Amino acid sequence: MSNVKVIIVGAGVCGLMTAIQLERAGIDYIVVEKARSCSPLGSALSLTSACNYIFDQLGMLEDIHKVSYPCTKIDYYREDLSHVGVMHARDNLKRYGYDGFLIRRVALYDIMLSRVPKEKIHWGKRMVSFRQDEKSVEIECQDNLDDDASIASGAEPATITFSGDILIGADGAYSSVRRNLYKDMQAKGITLPKSDLAPLHFDSDCVIGVTDVLSAEEFPILKEKSGDFWVIMGKERVIQVYLFTFAEDRIGWQICGKMDKPVEYEEKDFRFTDWKPIAADELCNIVRDYKCPFGGTLGDLIDKTPKDRLSKVMLEDKYFHTWYHQRTVLMGDACHKHLPFGGQGANQAILDSVHLVNQLYGIPSNSLADVEKSFKEYYGNRSTNARDVFKSTSMVASILNARGPLAEMSRFVVLGHCPDWFNNLGMDGMNSDRPILGFLPPPPGKGSVKAKPQVVAAHYKPGTAVAAV
Numbered sequence: 001m002s003n004v005k006v007i008i009v010g011a012g013v014c015g016l017m018t019a020i021q022l023e024r025a026g027i028d029y030i031v032v033e034k035a036r037s038c039s040p041l042g043s044a045l046s047l048t049s050a051c052n053y054i055f056d057q058l059g060m061l062e063d064i065h066k067v068s069y070p071c072t073k074i075d076y077y078r079e080d081l082s083h084v085g086v087m088h089a090r091d092n093l094k095r096y097g098y099d100g101f102l103i104r105r106v107a108l109y110d111i112m113l114s115r116v117p118k119e120k121i122h123w124g125k126r127m128v129s130f131r132q133d134e135k136s137v138e139i140e141c142q143d144n145l146d147d148d149a150s151i152a153s154g155a156e157p158a159t160i161t162f163s164g165d166i167l168i169g170a171d172g173a174y175s176s177v178r179r180n181l182y183k184d185m186q187a188k189g190i191t192l193p194k195s196d197l198a199p200l201h202f203d204s205d206c207v208i209g210v211t212d213v214l215s216a217e218e219f220p221i222l223k224e225k226s227g228d229f230w231v232i233m234g235k236e237r238v239i240q241v242y243l244f245t246f247a248e249d250r251i252g253w254q255i256c257g258k259m260d261k262p263v264e265y266e267e268k269d270f271r272f273t274d275w276k277p278i279a280a281d282e283l284c285n286i287v288r289d290y291k292c293p294f295g296g297t298l299g300d301l302i303d304k305t306p307k308d309r310l311s312k313v314m315l316e317d318k319y320f321h322t323w324y325h326q327r328t329v330l331m332g333d334a335c336h337k338h339l340p341f342g343g344q345g346a347n348q349a350i351l352d353s354v355h356l357v358n359q360l361y362g363i364p365s366n367s368l369a370d371v372e373k374s375f376k377e378y379y380g381n382r383s384t385n386a387r388d389v390f391k392s393t394s395m396v397a398s399i400l401n402a403r404g405p406l407a408e409m410s411r412f413v414v415l416g417h418c419p420d421w422f423n424n425l426g427m428d429g430m431n432s433d434r435p436i437l438g439f440l441p442p443p444p445g446k447g448s449v450k451a452k453p454q455v456v457a458a459h460y461k462p463g464t465a466v467a468a469v
């Protein structure tokens with residue numbers, strides 16, 4: 001076990017999963033998060049079989065099963081509810097060892113937060129800059145004064161610094177760690193790929209809602225207890241509505257619509273796209289009269305959604321090629337931001353965390369050479385699969401977003417008439433990387449499809465398991 005001190009910036013899925021694993025590894029760490037507390041916004045996450053290995057290994061699966069449903073398919077419909085086709089995940093248990101599942105984002109956060117000691121997370125601290133050298137890394141944070149009362153008071157934010165051996169940027173698509181890292185590298189004369197320096201490009205809006213608890217008499221679909229998705233695609237407008245049911249007898253919905261004027265955002269605008277409760281009438285009004293597969297119209301579901309369970313985000317995708325330098329490394333959305341159409345962003349973030357923690361467990365010392373070597377291994381083990389999945393997600397988005405007779409035809413073939421082997425090929429790609437922690441007993445799950453061989457820095461020896469938290 002190593003004696004490095006780790007600073008994680010961001011308490012999202014990626015940051016918290018990393019924290020839980022470092023806790024089990026007995027590695028010293030802190031998490032710094034700009035939000036003052038865990039935000040209850042957002043709706044569902046669909047997580048694949050590949051992620052179940054680490055949840056099982058960390059003893060989280062039982063809690064997850066209590067508040068999630070297995071996800072076995074995505075059904076696609078046109079606006080008039082005529083069926084386009086289906087993408088199956090029904091063989092996942094057999095092929096990859098576990099079923100995927102659908103869980104309310106807040107429920108997953110509660111489970112993750114219950115496994116990280118409270119004193120390890122520093123809430124309300126926004127990282128603004130860092131410096132790194134041969135010996136250490138130090139970050140500077142400001143008290144996050146984002147709330148209206150603090151802004152109105154005109155108070156200057158207080159500054160606080162933290163230092164350690166390793167800095168992990170798990171701070172999402174507008175990663176402050178990434179921006180500072182790239183500046184640091186450029187200042188040292190390192191040339192970065194052009195695409196890494198280009199601003200994020202947005203071309204879709206997304207409104208997300210979760211209804212109140214509904215009666216299963218009025219919505220019999222709730223009795224099915226399934227984590228499957230229904231997707232309704234607009235005929236003229238490039239718009240998709242995702243519907244799903246939750247273990248708490250609520251229905252979640254997500255409207256993704258192409259913007260009339262795509263925009264590019266520079267770093268000064270990056271806060272604009274945080275999840276926020278927001279008036280979202282425009283997109284909602286477009287789909288209000290669409291028929292709902294559970295009866296009535298989508299407007300009925302929208303009306304059963306309280307305003308504080310509505311949020312809006314803008315959608316972008318980008319794969320960054322530069323993931324680390326010296327003592328700083330990126331994970332999750334900070335280095336590969338996926339569109340939500342393939343439901344892969346959080347999955348890939350979790351897989352990143354397992355690969356990186358395996359490396360950190362085996363790191364021989366906190367010297368710069370050893371730190372850089374472990375990041376290189378992490379990148380080598382993880383980046384190819386992350387990039388392949390990123391490409392598949394972008395392809396799914398283009399198939400769903402295209403309009404016209406040719407596009408209809410391609411959806412008819414890909415979704416409606418694709419043979420099982422083709423469907424399985426896509427699923428294999430998403431589930432080929434199934435990393436586990438080398439220092440804990442392996443979980444029982446096994447699939448008929450072989451996982452990508454895994455390189456771990458230290459191997460589990462019976463009798464050396466670290467106690468469960």
Ligand SMILES: Cc1cc2nc3c(=O)[nH]c(=O)nc-3n(C[C@H](O)[C@H](O)[C@H](O)COP(=O)(O)OP(=O)(O)OC[C@H]3O[C@@H](n4cnc5c(N)ncnc54)[C@H](O)[C@@H]3O)c2cc1C
Nearest residue numbers: 010012013014034046127171172332333343344345346347
């Ligand atoms: C509508 C929608 C639906 C989705 N559905 C799915 C799905 O079904 N399955 C799936 O796998 N993925 C899905 N995703 C993607 C998924 O939400 C993201 O990929 C995932 O949340 C990324 O996790 P992360 O921890 O890397 O980043 P984030 O979740 O963005 O977390 C980053 C954290 O860092 C904090 N932070 C940012 N800057 C700073 C700073 N300077 N200092 C301190 N803290 C900071 C933020 O407040 C945040 O808490 C969906 C996304 C959207 C928009």
